[in-house]
Amino acid sequence: GAVVSQHPSWVICKSGTSVKIECRSLDFQATTMFWYRQFPKQSLMLMATSNEGSKATYEQGVEKDKFLINHASLTLSTLTVTSAHPEDSSFYICSADRYQEYEQYFGPGTRLTVT
Amino acid sequence: AQKVTQAQTEISVVEKEDVTLDCVYETRDTTYYLFWYKQPPSGELVFLIRRNSFDEQNEISGRYSWNFQKSTSSFNFTITASQVVDSAVYFCALSGPSGTYKYIFGTGTRLKVLA
Numbered sequence: 231g232a233v234v235s236q237h238p239s240w241v242i243c244k245s246g247t248s249v250k251i252e253c254r255s256l257d258f259q260a261t262t263m264f265w266y267r268q269f270p271k272q273s274l275m276l277m278a279t280s281n282e283g284s285k286a287t288y289e290q291g292v293e294k295d296k297f298l299i300n301h302a303s304l305t306l307s308t309l310t311v312t313s314a315h316p317e318d319s320s321f322y323i324c325s326a327d328r329y330q331e332y333e334q335y336f337g338p339g340t341r342l343t344v345t
Numbered sequence: 346a347q348k349v350t351q352a353q354t355e356i357s358v359v360e361k362e363d364v365t366l367d368c369v370y371e372t373r374d375t376t377y378y379l380f381w382y383k384q385p386p387s388g389e390l391v392f393l394i395r396r397n398s399f400d401e402q403n404e405i406s407g408r409y410s411w412n413f414q415k416s417t418s419s420f421n422f423t424i425t426a427s428q429v430v431d432s433a434v435y436f437c438a439l440s441g442p443s444g445t446y447k448y449i450f451g452t453g454t455r456l457k458v459l460a
Contacts, residue, residue: 264447268388273436273450321388332378332446336390 231257234326236337243314243344250310251340253324259304260326264334265297268321280307314344347372347444349437351451358427359459366422366454368437374398377441379413379420380448385433393435396420427458 233256243249253263262281266274278299280286286299296318298310307326311318321341325334348371358364370379381393394404396413404411408425424431437451 271455273452274448276447279445279447323388323390327446332440333380333395334448336382336392338387338389341388 232328232335233257234324234335234337236322236324236340238340239338240341241343243342245315245344246313248310248312249314249342250308251322251324251342253307253309253326253337255305255326255335258326258328258335260307261304261329262327263301263307264325264327265299265307265309266323266325268323268339274323277309311342314342316344318342319344347374347439347441347449349439349449349451351435351437351454353454354452355455355457357457357459360429361426363423363425364427364456364458366424366435366437366456368420368422368451370418370420370437370439370449372418372439372441372443374441374443377439380438380440381411381420381422382436382438383433384436384453390436393422398441424456427456429458429460432456432458 235254237252265277268274276289277292278286278288280299280301282301282304288294301307323339325336327334350369377398379396383391410423412421434453434455436453438448440446440448
């Protein structure tokens with residue numbers, strides 16, 4: 231158990247457009263979902279934490295108006311990159327945890343390229 | 346503050362050699378969790394191990410072993426008889442209540458196993 235999916239696995243979009251990435255916990259209800267971004271040859275950087283039905287908590291330096299997070303249900307969170315620019319090109323990874331397990335289950339990641 | 350240090354940026358070994366990846370952590374929590382993940386070129390994080398702060402027993406899983414030493418705040422990972430398929434980036438991570446159980450990742454160690 232504890233499978234997390236992401237869709238799409240890769241996406242190419244034009245500068246100025248918005249793109250939505252979905253993160254789903256397939257076989258469990260997630261207490262919290264997390265969004266990370268990872269630049270080439272770097273570590274994962276936490277962008278935000280979200281709980282179902284609540285506003286996301288963004289890490290310092292992350293533009294909340296640019297990276298919109300919606301956590302509509304216990305199994306689905308979405309990240310929308312608005313007005314994307316080439317510098318937003320990155321690998322985006324989501325994760326989810328279960329109540330009081332203190333362990334995150336990671337999705338396979340979404341590679342975003344903005345042209 | 347919580348911190349994870351992986352001082353080895355990149356390691357190259359020849360197949361069948363043993364290799365140890367170092368992880369040093371800092372936390373003021375008495376209860377905390379340590380993790381190791383493998384990230385192959387595909388990008389998906391592969392869970393390797395989780396250890397809680399009260400369990401200092403060393404762990405062995407096949408060719409993988411982990412040495413957890415609270416006295417030196419280290420959680421090192423050894424691959425015995427390395428194989429080309431072990432080539433990947435390996436991340437150590439820490440979570441605990443003082444960080445609201447968010448993961449603190451190290452910068453990762455890139456392991457190259459040469460045939």
